[in-house]
Amino acid sequence: MLGKLIKHEFKATARIIWPMYAGMVVLALITRLAAMPLLDSQHSFFINAISILIIFLFGLCMIALAFMPLIISAVRFKKNILGSEGYLTMSLPVNTDQVLCSKMITSLVWYFASALLGLAIILMMVFWGQDIQLFSGGIDLKGFFEEAARLSAENKKIIWNVVLLITEFVVDGVILINLGTLIVYASYSIGYSVNKHKSLLTVVLFFVLFHISNWVCVLGIFIFGRQSQRWIDFMTGVNGLQSFLAGMLLLMLISSAVLYFITRFFITRKLNLE
């Protein structure tokens, strides 16, 4: 059933996100092909002003792209669980965990897709029209892999440490993004459990939970950062950074679990669909 929930979650969100992605690509092309070449002092003030405006708009849209998955996830949660659609969603033969997981997984995938699109757009903006020779002369890939193989043969610990470090970065990133989603879910589920001033309470709760989570993270940085004596030492094994990331991961997992169970409690025990 989780697979079916995810399928329908994608259907519901994709119809909004795909046109936004398409619009973003079109805006990037307009900015790169029309606005940026026009940004020249030889043009009139009016043309330069329009070019700057388009570039500014593009910058705003890039920022919006970063927040879009969170906003769509929030709207979807509100409509699909706490709004009138909740009458159907919450009476499906699935459990609450499956409903929540389907929304979190879908949201994470859209974050990943938005990050990829953002990266692709930035690369396009930078390298458009340039003769890119990364592999023919710029970087000696063969030499790089030979050197990496030699180093790892000499000290196998290095390669494992690098793999572990990258894995920790990715897992920490995923949990951090999901923590943001859970702050929104918890705020909504508490805020919409009352009869009056639901939206206001949700906004207040969002800022309260956001600041609490921030302070927990700062506390983690202080505790685990101080204990990390040697941050990056590839020959002895990146231990400082690894233990810092592991400590932060633990803190974020605890925060996520607390927010998840708050959300779960309120939508199972205090659901208010009036």
Place this chain on the structure above:
Amino acid sequence: METLKCSGLGKRYGSTRVFENLNLELEGGHIVGLLGPNGSGKTTLIKLCCGLLTPDAGEIKIGGEKIGPKSKAITSYLPERMALAEWMTAAQAMDYYADFFEDFSRSSATEMIHSLGLDENQSIKTMSKGTKEKLQLILTMSRKAKLYLLDEPIGGVDPATRDYILNTIINNYNPEATVLISTHLISDVEQVLDQVIFLREGKIILQSDVDDLRMERGKSIDEIFREEFRC
């Protein structure tokens, strides 16, 4: 085995008590009217039965199953308001039901939609209020469930739509199932009911066979209701 069994059910909204020690048993094969004035607990009871609310005390069993995915799989619920996503088309709504409910009959839903003259590809947001309600009812009644929970199915629709809705219920429900209809429009539903439950302030004040009650009191259910709930 009872289709629906509520034992010692208790529910409060803050300091307001809705139910205290409510007991109810319904056998299959009947259309039951859950009747009572506004605020008597009809909608709360239905929401408890379909898992939208959790009781503070007691338990509910549907087909012998406690409220959860298994009970929801055999319960077909028609909420009092439009619960389908407005962006969907009728065909997409059918896909949704077919994906989640194993007992959903797509062929009977399609047949009813066509008999209404509805285009499957029409989006729900472009439909009139009455058509939306009909579509939601069609999807609910196209399931071969053990328990149908219909919350105010004829509230706020014109008399012609009312007739359509009642005919759809009678012609499509699983004969072995129980249909629980919550309403205060008694004169309209009276003709289709086998049993009635009168609910006042969270208490069952009367549960009886419709024909027995009419014979015993020599009045229609509507008249008995007006008598019982006179302000």
